[in-house]
Amino acid sequence: MKTLKVAFIGTGRPWQTAGATGFGMAYAHAEGYAKLPGVEIVACADLVPANGEAFAAKYGARGVYTDYPTMLKREKPHIVSICTWPHLHAPMVIATARAGVKAIHCEKPMAEAWGPAKKMAAECRKHGVKLTFNHQRRFGAPFQVLARLCQTGKLGKLWRMEAYASNFYDWGTHWLDMLNKFNGEVPAVSVIGQLHWTGGRIFGAPCEREGVYHVRYKNDVETIFIAGGNRPDRVCLRVSGSKGIAELRWEAPVLRMWTKGRRDFENVPVPEELHGGIVQERAIASVVKAVREGGKSELCADNALRSTEVIFAGYESSRRHCRIDLPLKVEDNPLEAMIKSGAVKAQPKPKAPKRR
16 A cells, blocks of 8 residues: 655644644644554644644654745645635645645635635646545534435425524535535525624634525525524524424534424434534545545535535625626625725624523
């Protein structure tokens, strides 16, 4: 078995440690690679030397760099994990694809705007590089069980999906990706949205405090996405069909289902909670398997593009005050553009609703 060499662009610091500004996703990726046979973490690049040195010491990487082009040239890795902020993803992915790697596993959201998201996917296709994005919840047991309920007809013909999250961009990319999985990866055809921005940014990108979005898919399934806060009954995702309803919740019971003829919801046993490190390990294993066997990971760029297009279409709908039919024709981030032009200004934070 040929050893696959892995390198990292952006290490940061471990989650919840002094000076950490994110979730330490490079460390989460590395834990996944470290558990796989025939995979070696050989190098890392970070603008802060101490960050790179600490990461290299933990995972046995021999090369520590402050500039990633030099690392790519010298180390010639097979797989590169990119764990930086979204506005850096496109230039880093494009440069890495041109360096001759086999695969790139990048953090989400894809990019800071729709144009860069498309460009990096196109560049990887051009160079035959497998590009994946870390929508790791696809590998969580509760999500997979709900996907099977949808795909095996237990809920009948799908009618409507609902999502509840803090925002449409950063957290929303996970939930939109999961809805795509539930709906069999059927592409969306239109989006209507409106938002309320209070000045907040996540990893440099503006994120609304509140928003309402309606998404219609090619098979006439629709999604209602509510951004801002959580539902009082702690539901995060709900799927409704002609025979029943199933929903994922933040607390036990994690998954429950109602079908015609039943008096109430019944719990669906699942072996895991909504969060857990094991999903990250499965995600990395999926990437490595695709490289070794020549297949396609569920985390592929095509899947990520579908959810990313919906996000920026939702923001474009808010900018134009109308329904946006897909494919999306603008290249920018409409929310960022509205902020820069003064069309959207930071508004007071809404009062938190009383929890029932």
